[in-house]
Amino acid sequence: MSTAHPPTGTGALAKREARLAWGLLAPTVISVALVVVLPLLAVIWISFKPFTLSDMRPPAPIVRESLRGSGDDLRIEYRIRNSSQEEAISGVTLADRIPDTVTLREAVPAPCTLTGRELFCDFGDMEGGARERLRLPVDISDDPDAVEAAVEDSEPDVTGGGKSVLTSGGLSLKNYAQLFDGGEFWTVLWVTLFYTVFGTIGALLMGLFAALLLNKSFLGQGFIRGLYLFPYVAPVIAVAFTWVTLFDPFSGSANALLLQMGVTNEAINFFGERPLALIMVTVFEIWRYFPLSFLFILARMQSIDSSMYEAADMDGASPFQKFWLLSLPQLLGILSVLFLLRFIWTFNKFDDIFLLTGGNAGTRTLTVNVYEQAFAISNIGAGAAVAVVILVCLLCFSVFFFKFISREEGL
Amino acid sequence: MRNGFVIGPILGALWMMVMATTIAVAMSFATGSAFRPQILWCLVWGAAAGVAYVRMPKLGPQIGVAALVAVICLSPVGVMRIGEGVSGSAEAVALLLLASGVHFGLTKILKELPFGALTRHEYEEAIIRFLTGFGYIFFTAIVVIPFYVMVMTSLKSQQALLQNPLDFSIEISKGFGLFRSYVELFRDFNFGTYMWTSFFVSVLTVFITLAFSVPGAYAVARFRFKGQKAFSRSILLIYMVPMIVLALPIYIAFSMTGLRNSILGIVLIYPVTTIPVALYMLQGYFRGLPTEVEEAGLMDGLSRLAVIWKITLPLSLPALASVSLYVFMIAWNEFLLAFMLLDDPSKFTLTRGVAMLNSSEIPRQHLMAGAVIATVPIMVLFLGLERFMTKGLTAGSVKG
Numbered sequence: 001m002s003t004a005h006p007p008t009g010t011g012a013l014a015k016r017e018a019r020l021a022w023g024l025l026a027p028t029v030i031s032v033a034l035v036v037v038l039p040l041l042a043v044i045w046i047s048f049k050p051f052t053l054s055d056m057r058p059p060a061p062i063v064r065e066s067l068r069g070s071g072d073d074l075r076i077e078y079r080i081r082n083s084s085q086e087e088a089i090s091g092v093t094l095a096d097r098i099p100d101t102v103t104l105r106e107a108v109p110a111p112c113t114l115t116g117r118e119l120f121c122d123f124g125d126m127e128g129g130a131r132e133r134l135r136l137p138v139d140i141s142d143d144p145d146a147v148e149a150a151v152e153d154s155e156p157d158v159t160g161g162g163k164s165v166l167t168s169g170g171l172s173l174k175n176y177a178q179l180f181d182g183g184e185f186w187t188v189l190w191v192t193l194f195y196t197v198f199g200t201i202g203a204l205l206m207g208l209f210a211a212l213l214l215n216k217s218f219l220g221q222g223f224i225r226g227l228y229l230f231p232y233v234a235p236v237i238a239v240a241f242t243w244v245t246l247f248d249p250f251s252g253s254a255n256a257l258l259l260q261m262g263v264t265n266e267a268i269n270f271f272g273e274r275p276l277a278l279i280m281v282t283v284f285e286i287w288r289y290f291p292l293s294f295l296f297i298l299a300r301m302q303s304i305d306s307s308m309y310e311a312a313d314m315d316g317a318s319p320f321q322k323f324w325l326l327s328l329p330q331l332l333g334i335l336s337v338l339f340l341l342r343f344i345w346t347f348n349k350f351d352d353i354f355l356l357t358g359g360n361a362g363t364r365t366l367t368v369n370v371y372e373q374a375f376a377i378s379n380i381g382a383g384a385a386v387a388v389v390i391l392v393c394l395l396c397f398s399v400f401f402f403k404f405i406s407r408e409e410g411l
Numbered sequence: 412m413r414n415g416f417v418i419g420p421i422l423g424a425l426w427m428m429v430m431a432t433t434i435a436v437a438m439s440f441a442t443g444s445a446f447r448p449q450i451l452w453c454l455v456w457g458a459a460a461g462v463a464y465v466r467m468p469k470l471g472p473q474i475g476v477a478a479l480v481a482v483i484c485l486s487p488v489g490v491m492r493i494g495e496g497v498s499g500s501a502e503a504v505a506l507l508l509l510a511s512g513v514h515f516g517l518t519k520i521l522k523e524l525p526f527g528a529l530t531r532h533e534y535e536e537a538i539i540r541f542l543t544g545f546g547y548i549f550f551t552a553i554v555v556i557p558f559y560v561m562v563m564t565s566l567k568s569q570q571a572l573l574q575n576p577l578d579f580s581i582e583i584s585k586g587f588g589l590f591r592s593y594v595e596l597f598r599d600f601n602f603g604t605y606m607w608t609s610f611f612v613s614v615l616t617v618f619i620t621l622a623f624s625v626p627g628a629y630a631v632a633r634f635r636f637k638g639q640k641a642f643s644r645s646i647l648l649i650y651m652v653p654m655i656v657l658a659l660p661i662y663i664a665f666s667m668t669g670l671r672n673s674i675l676g677i678v679l680i681y682p683v684t685t686i687p688v689a690l691y692m693l694q695g696y697f698r699g700l701p702t703e704v705e706e707a708g709l710m711d712g713l714s715r716l717a718v719i720w721k722i723t724l725p726l727s728l729p730a731l732a733s734v735s736l737y738v739f740m741i742a743w744n745e746f747l748l749a750f751m752l753l754d755d756p757s758k759f760t761l762t763r764g765v766a767m768l769n770s771s772e773i774p775r776q777h778l779m780a781g782a783v784i785a786t787v788p789i790m791v792l793f794l795g796l797e798r799f800m801t802k803g804l805t806a807g808s809v810k811g
Binding site (some may be wrong): 014017018020021022024025027028031032034035036038039040042043046056057209210212213222224225226227228229230231233234235236237238239241242243245246248250251252253255256257260261262287318319320344345347348349350351354355367370371374380383384387390391394397398402 | 435436439440445446447448494531532535536539543546547550551553554555556557558560561564572573575576577579622623624626627629630631634635636637639642644648649651652653654655656657659660661663664666667679680682683686687690715740743744746747761762765766769775778779781782783785786789790793794797
């Protein structure tokens with residue numbers, strides 16, 4: 001007789017379940033991999049390449065054909081150049097048909113041959129930034145304008161090309177060297193830290209204050225709660241431009257108000273002066289995101305067992321004591337989770353500062369710097385290097401986050 | 412410190428400052444005329460009023476004190492200075508508001524406060540009542556003022572704004588002409604099309620997001636499989652990658668494939684930014700659903716997919732509603748990708764259209780009108796479905 005054993009390993013049912021699970025997850029995994037993981041790898045790759053905005057297309061020969069000069073000097077000119085300044089292109093040829101109204105005065109020059117009316121030139125390889133000019137002196141038997149139109153209408157066929165910067169050449173640390181070299185990077189890092197730390201703490205404290213206000217039921221509580229969420233719900237573009245309008249040094253209401261109340265004697269350029277602009281974008285961040293902290297803290301407050309407060313009342317605890325000794329310890333969990341999450345998101349914030357100051361007046365954070373490097377200076381490689389620095393920072397934060405949040409949330 | 416004759420004047424002085432500043436700011440924004448709080452006199456008269464309110468707990472004398480504080484404003488030593496040329500009615504309204512604000516505030520804050528020694532409870536509760544009053548005014552002001560400025564600026568003309576940036580009074584006589592900026596935006600700047608594009612893109616994003624995240628969230632919540640924990644963590648991790656970092660390679664890839672400047676490209680990219688959020692919110696909700704109902708369905712011979720379709724989804728309609736709303740809001744408000752990927756004015760979304768208005772050649776009121784047009788639909792949606800929205804927002808990050 002065989003003895004019964006408990007089943008070991010994965011049973012058929014569990015296997016089927018796992019298969020179904022991965023089947024259900026597959027679309028998400030694939031799409032996220034395509035749009036998140038792949039780009040992230042691309043960013044890391046590009047950060048080691050001297051890639052600029054103009055390298056977006058692979059290098060190719062560019063030809064312009066025109067009829068120039070007049071009388072004896074009349075000629076057809078082909079000007080051909082390499083679109084890339086650095087990369088060589090190979091196998092460059094040009095084929096074109098000479099219009100019937102034109103007769104060539106001389107034999108075609110070196111790399112070209114003429115069969116009937118078909119012109120064919122083989123330039124071979126062209127170095128980066130190389131230019132060639134081909135002159136064909138001609139006589140014409142028609143009105144010059146018509147000939148010019150005929151010459152310029154027949155598009156020459158061009159072949160040849162080179163490798164894109166992205167796939168050719170080795171990896172270089174030039175972008176990183178450039179990044180850490182200038183003192184600018186450390187300023188940017190400092191600005192980012194200031195913005196992140198004060199923006200996060202400020203939003204948290206304001207949220208706590210607002211939640212304490214609304215943690216009782218009264219007529220219109222729902223309305224006020226909805227109202228206080230407005231800054232978060234409205235499109236960032238709308239509120240950012242409103243702030244810019246409100247604090248405009250010439251036609252802004254805030255300045256008019258301050259002048260009228262005698263707080264200042266001259267208009268203040270809130271988003272244009274050095275330390276002030278950074279403070280203003282931080283204040284904006286606090287203003288825009290306190291609703292989120294407020295909502296979370298309020299939700300947690302309302303789930304605190306009221307019997308605890310009743311017991312405290314029986315023991316004669318004063319309102320401040322109840323806050324310090326009961327509410328705050330209960331809220332500590334949500335506060336720290338919120339702090340970590342908001343810290344990471346504030347660190348990532350781009351839109352707000354970009355819309356308010358465009359990163360000027362000492363408000364350039366790391367994320368704005370990505371945009372500045374990649375599009376304003378059109379050095380995509382340098383932008384990618386900044387992006388990689390951001391990713392490394394985030395990786396550190398998230399290690400910390402998961403260590404912490406697994407305890408807090410049981411994730 | 413814990414005496415009625417100490418805390419009364421202190422809170423009185425502070426409340427007087429709050430009221431004088433509030434009413435001066437409110438009246439300035441409403442009329443554009445000169446109202447100015449005088450902090451020093453606020454302290455003096457506020458302290459006096461505080462003592463009076465604690466000392467005389469009767470309605471008659473209290474109202475008399477509040478009225479007196481208001482009337483003193485007509486002299487140069489009042490808590491609020493009213494400039495030359497302010498119309499009599501505005502002046503009367505301001506003083507009435509001041510008197511009633513001072514009275515109601517002080518009666519509430521200093522309620523039943525004895526003149527002599529206070530218990531710890533009485534003392535702390537008085538401070539809390541002051542902070543509550545201050546908090547409501549403060550938060551309401553910081554939220555309302557920017558939106559007020561946004562709406563009112565969109566109704567003014569450039570000259571009027573430059574002349575007196577504070578004067579937001581509306582000339583009702585202009586009638587429909589007030590909405591000139593809006594008419595021009597819809598007529599000359601294609602805002603109708605932008606609105607439609609934004610709506611279309613957002614709705615499509617909601618549907619695609621749900622189609623991807625519902626099965627995924629269900630799998631994470633219900634099935635045990637290898638890598639489940641790693642999966643739910645990587646969802647959160649992806650949630651943390653900044654958009655600008657992704658936008659860079661996406662811009663390059665879209666430029667190379669010709670997807671830049673097309674609605675298709677936007678519709679392809681938006682859902683991917685929202686799927687992790689939606690997945691995270693939904694799996695939390697699915698975990699909370701009782702498994703027994705589903706097991707009963709399985710016992711009765713339904714397949715897993717049929718269980719999801721016939722049992723789980725109907726049960727989670729409220730969660731689906733809040734997730735949809737949240738995703739719609741993200742897509743509607745999205746700015747960065749639209750800004751980077753769309754150059755052709757015929758294909759703009761609303762946020763991209765508003766960004767276009769931010770130029771020195773286009774008057775400010777057009778920009779503000781554009782901001783209002785972008786804000787109003789999302790606000791209407793939000794206020795109408797506030798319950799779902801707040802639930803969705805709280806579920807969006809961490810469980811409360």
